[in-house]
Amino acid sequence: MTVRALPRHEAERLEAFVRGVTWSELWSHRDEPLDTARFDELVARRLDGEPLAYITGSTGFYGLEIVCGPGVLVPRPETEVLVDVALGLLADIASPTVIDIGTGTGCIALAIATKRPDATVFATESSGAAWLWAERNLADSGVRLVLGDLDDGCPDADLVVANPPYVELGAELPPDVLREPAEALFAGERGLDVIDRIIERLPRHGAVALEIGTPEQASYVASRLPGARIRDDLTVRPRVVSAPCR
Ligand code: GLN
Numbered sequence: 001m002t003v004r005a006l007p008r009h010e011a012e013r014l015e016a017f018v019r020g021v022t023w024s025e026l027w028s029h030r031d032e033p034l035d036t037a038r039f040d041e042l043v044a045r046r047l048d049g050e051p052l053a054y055i056t057g058s059t060g061f062y063g064l065e066i067v068c069g070p071g072v073l074v075p076r077p078e079t080e081v082l083v084d085v086a087l088g089l090l091a092d093i094a095s096p097t098v099i100d101i102g103t104g105t106g107c108i109a110l111a112i113a114t115k116r117p118d119a120t121v122f123a124t125e126s127s128g129a130a131w132l133w134a135e136r137n138l139a140d141s142g143v144r145l146v147l148g149d150l151d152d153g154c155p156d157a158d159l160v161v162a163n164p165p166y167v168e169l170g171a172e173l174p175p176d177v178l179r180e181p182a183e184a185l186f187a188g189e190r191g192l193d194v195i196d197r198i199i200e201r202l203p204r205h206g207a208v209a210l211e212i213g214t215p216e217q218a219s220y221v222a223s224r225l226p227g228a229r230i231r232d233d234l235t236v237r238p239r240v241v242s243a244p245c246r
Pocket of ligand 1 (some may be wrong): 076166167177184185
């Protein structure tokens with residue numbers, strides 16, 4: 001489950017969007033007239049279940065502004081932990097090769113490439129709709145975007161990183177999450193279908209960091225990857241499993 005934002009905070013984001021300023025600039029623009037009709041229209045869309053980031057067209061991730069909209073998973077704050085773990089695993093490797101499987105908006109690949117300009121980063125995506133968002137976010141980043149399944153078309157890498165779909169089929173999700181692409185969320189009865197397929201691809205790579213959704217998934221993945229370590233997110237739920245692959 002994703003970390004939920006507060007309604008007040010979301011309303012401020014929408015107000016800043018209508019005013020054409022950033023959230024931190026909002027307080028110095030409050031005495032200027034607000035287009036309340038437009039604001040009300042956006043609030044109504046949000047109440048109707050449209051994700052905030054789809055309405056504003058972007059969201060913050062790891063200090064970057066990531067464009068997004070229908071057809072792609074919205075970057076989540078808890079996924080920043082995955083980037084932290086990935087950067088930690090790369091710390092002692094000069095000019096590493098990294099693959100971000102199922103990149104979605106490209107946020108993870110972009111964060112890694114930004115922090116490690118010496119890295120060669122591949123980002124794969126099998127959804128054409130998501131690929132178009134990744135193409136925008138990754139333009140001029142040096143990240144190589146590959147349209148395809150898992151690590152197809154990528155060389156052996158020092159690190160494979162992924163925030164795969166891991167929600168169990170039939171799990172109840174908030175209405176805004178259900179507006180996001182099902183193929184980015186759901187992965188079979190236990191939410192493990194894509195994770196299992198990724199694990200099969202790992203032997204030719206150096207290490208892996210995977211986002212997972214439940215303690216049971218963390219234990220399962222750790223049981224399949226010798227030497228695995230589990231990292232919690234800021235809500236103290238297990239969120240990332242990392243391990244050497246060979
Ligand atoms: N963390 C997301 C949610 O529960 C799911 C993202 C994913 O499956 N990778 O909303």
